Amino acid sequence: MTEAARKEADRLVGRAPDDRRALKGARAYALALEELAPTVGRALAASWRFGSLVADQPRPGEVRLDYVFVAPGVRVPVVLGLSVPPAGVPSIALACPAASWAEREVSDLFGVTFSGSPDPRPLVHHEDWPEGLFPLRAGVNPPLPVERVSGQYPFRHVEGEGVMELRVGPIHAGIIEPGHFRFTAVGETVLGLEVRMFYVHRGVERLAQGRVPAAALAIAERVSGTASVAHSVAAARAMEAALRIEVPAAHALVRSLLLELERLYNHAGDLGNLCAGTALSVALAEGLIIKERLLAMNQALSGSRYLRNLVGLGGVRRAPSSADLDSALTGATAALESVERLANGIFGSATNLERLSGTGLLSPEHVRALGVVGVVARASGVRTDSRVDLAFPTPADSEIYGTLKPATETGADVAARAQVRLAEARESLRLCQGIVTRLADTDPAPPGISDRTGGEGLGWAEGPRGEILTFVRLEAGRVARLRVRSPSRMNWPAIEHAIPGNIVPDFPLINKSFNLSYAGCDL
Numbered sequence: 412m413t414e415a416a417r418k419e420a421d422r423l424v425g426r427a428p429d430d431r432r433a434l435k436g437a438r439a440y441a442l443a444l445e446e447l448a449p450t451v452g453r454a455l456a457a458s459w460r461f462g463s464l465v466a467d468q469p470r471p472g473e474v475r476l477d478y479v480f481v482a483p484g485v486r487v488p489v490v491l492g493l494s495v496p497p498a499g500v501p502s503i504a505l506a507c508p509a510a511s512w513a514e515r516e517v518s519d520l521f522g523v524t525f526s527g528s529p530d531p532r533p534l535v536h537h538e539d540w541p542e543g544l545f546p547l548r549a550g551v552n553p554p555l556p557v558e559r560v561s562g563q564y565p566f567r568h569v570e571g572e573g574v575m576e577l578r579v580g581p582i583h584a585g586i587i588e589p590g591h592f593r594f595t596a597v598g599e600t601v602l603g604l605e606v607r608m609f610y611v612h613r614g615v616e617r618l619a620q621g622r623v624p625a626a627a628l629a630i631a632e633r634v635s636g637t638a639s640v641a642h643s644v645a646a647a648r649a650m651e652a653a654l655r656i657e658v659p660a661a662h663a664l665v666r667s668l669l670l671e672l673e674r675l676y677n678h679a680g681d682l683g684n685l686c687a688g689t690a691l692s693v694a695l696a697e698g699l700i701i702k703e704r705l706l707a708m709n710q711a712l713s714g715s716r717y718l719r720n721l722v723g724l725g726g727v728r729r730a731p732s733s734a735d736l737d738s739a740l741t742g743a744t745a746a747l748e749s750v751e752r753l754a755n756g757i758f759g760s761a762t763n764l765e766r767l768s769g770t771g772l773l774s775p776e777h778v779r780a781l782g783v784v785g786v787v788a789r790a791s792g793v794r795t796d797s798r799v800d801l802a803f804p805t806p807a808d809s810e811i812y813g814t815l816k817p818a819t820e821t822g823a824d825v826a827a828r829a830q831v832r833l834a835e836a837r838e839s840l841r842l843c844q845g846i847v848t849r850l851a852d853t854d855p856a857p858p859g860i861s862d863r864t865g866g867e868g869l870g871w872a873e874g875p876r877g878e879i880l881t882f883v884r885l886e887a888g889r890v891a892r893l894r895v896r897s898p899s900r901m902n903w904p905a906i907e908h909a910i911p912g913n914i915v916p917d918f919p920l921i922n923k924s925f926n927l928s929y930a931g932c933d934l
Contacts, residue, residue, distance in 0.1 A: 416484030436652035436869040439490040451503045461782045463896035464513035465882045466521045468549040486802040502528035509782030520547040538562035569595040581610045588929035599914040604907045615934040619893035627890040635931035640673045641874030643722040645881040648870030654863045659856035660807035662726025668846045671839040676705035677875035678832040688920030689766045694756045701749045708742035725858030747840045767826035771921035773909040781905045785877020789819045790827035797878040825924040864888040899931035
C-alpha cells in the first residue's frame with residue numbers, strides 16, 4: 412500500500428519529490444505559487460487531511476511556506492512547499508477551512524498576506540498590538556516592552572428579536588487559563604459561539620531559536636503540561652530526522668511506554684472531570700483519586716509526576732529498571748480496574764447519561780473540513796490516529812503498534828467522547844503490557860548520536876488529545892526554526908460547531924468533553 416500510495420501522491424502533485432530539499436521525515440514537493448490552489452483541491456478530493464502550515468525564512472526577502480498534509484497510505488506527512496513574497500499568497504481556507512487559523516497565524520507572525528481569505532482578522536495579535544510588527548520575520552527584534560495601542564477586536568455580531576450576547580472570559584472564576592467565549596443565544600438556546608484565544612501567547616517558537624537541540628527540546632516539552640511526553644517525543648523525532656539519528660529499540664520502546672502512560676492518566680482524569688459538568692460529585696472525586704494515584708506512580712517511575720525530563724535526543728536520558736517497569740505496570744493495571752468502576756457509575760446513571768447523550772454533536776463533515784484530530788475526531792466516526800496513519804521511525808514500535816485498532820464511536824456527542832476515552836485507556840494498558848514484555852527481551856544500548864550539525868526534519872506523536880506535528884530546521888548545531896502544531900490548535904475552532912442548538916449550561920460539559928489545552932494553543 413505504501414509504495415502505491417506514494418506513486419499516487421506523485422501523480423496527484425504532478426511530479427516527483429523535490430530531491431533538492433533536505434527535509435527528512437516527510438515526502439516533500441516544490442510548487443509554484445499558481446500551482447498551490449489546484450494541487451490542494453486535488454489533495455482534498457483524494458481525502459488528504461490538512462495537518463499544518465509551516466512558515467520559515469531560511470533566506471532574507473522571501474518566506475517559505477510548507478503546507479503539511481496526511482495522505483492515506485503514504486505513511487509520512489506530505490509537504491507542499493513554495494517560496495513566496497510576503498504579500499499576495501492565495502488563501503486556501505475557503506476550500507480547506509482547517510487552514511484558516513494557520514493562515515491567520517502566519518499573517519500575524521510573518522506578515523504574509525493571504526488574498527481571498529474568508530477571515531483576515533488577526534489571530535495571535537490582540538487589539539493592543541501595534542500594526543506592522545511581525546515577531547518571527549527575519550531580522551525583527553521588537554523593542555521591549557512593546558508599545559501598546561488602542562483598538563477593538565471585530566467579533567462577529569448577530570442581531571434579532573430576543574437575541575442576547577453572552578460574554579464569558581477571558582478571565583474565569585476557577586483556576587483556568589484565559590480564553591474568551593462569546594455566545595449568541597435566544598433564551599438559553601445557543602445560536603452561535605466565537606472562541607478567542609492567545610491571551611497568554613508565550614512565544615515558544617521564538618524562544619527556541621538559537622538554542623542547542625537539548626535546550627529547544629526542553630522548551631517543546633513545556634508546550635502543554637499534560638502532554639509533556641508527546642510534545643517532547645514529536646520534537647525529538649523531528650530533530651533526529653534532521654540529524655539522521657537512529658534511536659535504539661530499547662529507547663524507542665521506553666518512549667512509547669511513557670506515551671501510553673501519559674494517555675492513561677489523562678483519559679482517567681478526563682472521565683472523572685466530565686462528571687463536574689453533570690454534578691456527579693462522587694464520580695468526579697473518584698476520577699481525581701485515580702489520576703492522583705497515576706501521577707504518584709509517574710513520580711516513582713520517572714522522578715516527575717508529568718513524566719518530564721526523560722525524553723532526550725537520540726532516545727531517553729535514563730532507562731527505567733525492571734523493578735520500576737513492573738511497579739508501573741502493576742499500578743496502571745490497578746488504575747484501569749478503578750476506571751472501569753468509574754465508567755459503570757458514569758454510564759450506569761440514567762440521569763447522567765441523559766446529559767451526555769445528544770449533547771455537543773460534532774458531525775463527521777465538520778471533523779473532516781476542520782482537520783479535527785484525536786478523541787474528538789474518533790468519537791465522530793472519523794478514524795485519525797497517527798500511531799496508525801504514520802510510520803514509526805523504529806521497527807520496535809511498529810511491532811508493538813501493529814495490532815492497534817483505534818477506538819471509534821459514531822455518536823459524535825459527549826457520551827461518544829467518553830466511550831472513546833474509556834476504550835483507549837483499556838488499549839493503553841494492553842500496549843504497556845506488550846512494551847514491558849518486549850523490553851525484557853531487548854538489549855540496552857546508548858542513545859543514538861550524530862556528527863551532523865544541520866538539516867530539516869518533521870516529527871510526530873499521538874498525544875492524549877491527538878496528533879502533534881513538529882518541524883525543526885537546524886543550522887550550525889542550533890535551532891533556526893521550531894514549529895509546533897498541537898492538537899488543541901486544530902480542535903479549538905471545532906468547538907464552535909458543537910455548541911449551537913445546545914443550552915448555555917451545557918457549554919462546560921461540552922468543553923470538558925473536548926478537553927482542549929489553552930497553553931497548547933497559545934504557543
